[in-house]
Amino acid sequence: MRRRKEPSKTISITDVARLAKVSISTVSRVINKSPSVKERNRKRVLEAVEQLNFQPSVLAQRLATGKSSVVALVIPRYEGIFYSFYALELIRGIGTLTAALKLDLLLHLTDTHSAFNVRGVGGVIFADVIANRGQLEEAMRLGVPSIVINNYVEELPVNCIAIDNRGAAESVVDYLSGLGHTRIAHITGDVITQAAAHRLEGYVSAMRKRKLVVREDYIIKTDYSRGQARQAAESMLSLTERPTAVFVASDSMALEVMSVANEKGLKIPQDLSVVGFDDNPSGLYGPVSLTTVRQPLVKMAQDSVKELSVIMNLGVKKAPVKKVYLPTELVVRESCQHVSP
Amino acid sequence: MRRRKEPSKTISITDVARLAKVSISTVSRVINKSPSVKERNRKRVLEAVEQLNFQPSVLAQRLATGKSSVVALVIPRYEGIFYSFYALELIRGIGTLTAALKLDLLLHLTDTHSAFNVRGVGGVIFADVIANRGQLEEAMRLGVPSIVINNYVEELPVNCIAIDNRGAAESVVDYLSGLGHTRIAHITGDVITQAAAHRLEGYVSAMRKRKLVVREDYIIKTDYSRGQARQAAESMLSLTERPTAVFVASDSMALEVMSVANEKGLKIPQDLSVVGFDDNPSGLYGPVSLTTVRQPLVKMAQDSVKELSVIMNLGVKKAPVKKVYLPTELVVRESCQHVSP
DNA sequence: CTGAAAGCGCTAACAA
């Protein structure tokens, strides 16, 4: 491509300059609202821009400045991600805020190995860094503003916003224990994720604090899927010494547990108390509304965009590294009651 | 910026070339898998790439080639868009397919006036072109591959995929009429959208075909919000000659109508048959499950990505312009019954 | 206040 064969349809800064009879530098200045342009020239440029319907190429701008106004959300790809309450909440939060800040949002789902090219975006929000930690490190190495959400990364000097999952789990156990329960079980999420791991930790430590027995058969690990939740519930509710309460790591799994209980003739909450996690609206609709933990997913997402835009403006070096845990809230509804004597 | 002050952290094709002791062209060739590179050189380049952990700048590539692998979804911005079943379905469909095709997805919510810079993206999917028709025309003028969904645009030579809303509405009226209803009302969506307008048209024409009276007070226009649905239902159900059936332009509005009916002591479906539109899962959960129209939103979204990628590969000129209507399906559940005598 | 020109990192036509 020595030179475009067919005359370019796209009009560039040069065309504007020619029409306005100024140099491209002046056009550039006008575009970038530099004050040092004589009013007369500014006007002419503006007219030319108008007349030619000129829009600067973001690409060229980015290439020249190294800045970009697109924020990438990098999130591990998993089956049905676009149907998961969690991912949707993140997208909602990030989407609304990027839109408000006039930033564009680039959605990138990572497979285990797909190398996302961080060059070219203004900043990156990594959700749930797991297998793709390499990408995070690369972004940091390249100096691309980054922030991680839903994962408190201690080892790296990177901003992060996570949910206080340990505290949340503890408050659930406390609540259940306060209702007189001692046989409290826990169905975990995928403990490869920090969230699930922390919920488990919180559960265990709260049980210990309350001097309650932590039984192996009262802890079943899953991958967050409803299928595994069902299996877990089936085996757990078949135990000779059934738990009287169960803390489930997500609402959608909790719903599954409730329906298994139902199939086994157990009444909720009379025979089994159930607590979920997420405050997913679908927990509202069943015959028994679900007691759950509300986590500020949307807020976390929004905060991340705010933080990121600060970094994008201040520069990676100047912006202080902040790491925070966001508190959760227990939402008591109908799926728990005092343990029957 | 005559030249970077601090030595650039980012390594470029030049660094690779230097290390591999070849020209940048050769490096470029290797990157682009050109066959005409001697094996020995290819290997050296690859090693250098590996060693330097080099990743080409997408930006520069795009600038040089004019091609890009990001697809933008341009969708009108409205309150709560990230909570709307419709928008979410589109995002699901487009998101899964772009991911599968290794394309990145850029989400752009348009306000009335925000000028989206189409330059720099590989293709654009316009959803519901309304106020932003200018953007569509601009994209076409610039030769950026575009496709519009959920709107059958006749006047422009652009690909589009829409839902057969007219047919859908007709089948609803036919169904209701088949159940013996003659007093069939319609609560529309925002008729500024083609979907809502077509549903209204379909309703009217089916009523006429069946020789049923089309009454003005049986047609109430809304903006798709639940609030307006409530108002509509309230006034409509207060009519002396109440309709015995109502076709509502969205499930979420239909739900609202059902609850208004309920408040007024009307039983569904005994006293009032209700049909929604969307097949939104939340229509399943109430005391009476909602009869509705399923529209292939996800398919439409996915198809659009496929089509778009064809255009992106073939070029705007070579690719044929296709315009299609996708069929819908009536999903009969519990909210309708034979009209009571 | 303005313009010339160097560069951003890469591709591709052309010549060797």
Added chain:
DNA sequence: TTGTTAGCGCTTTCAG
């Protein structure tokens, strides 16, 4: 096969 070089469209320094 390979290297040279002219762009892609814009920003920014530097010298007026």
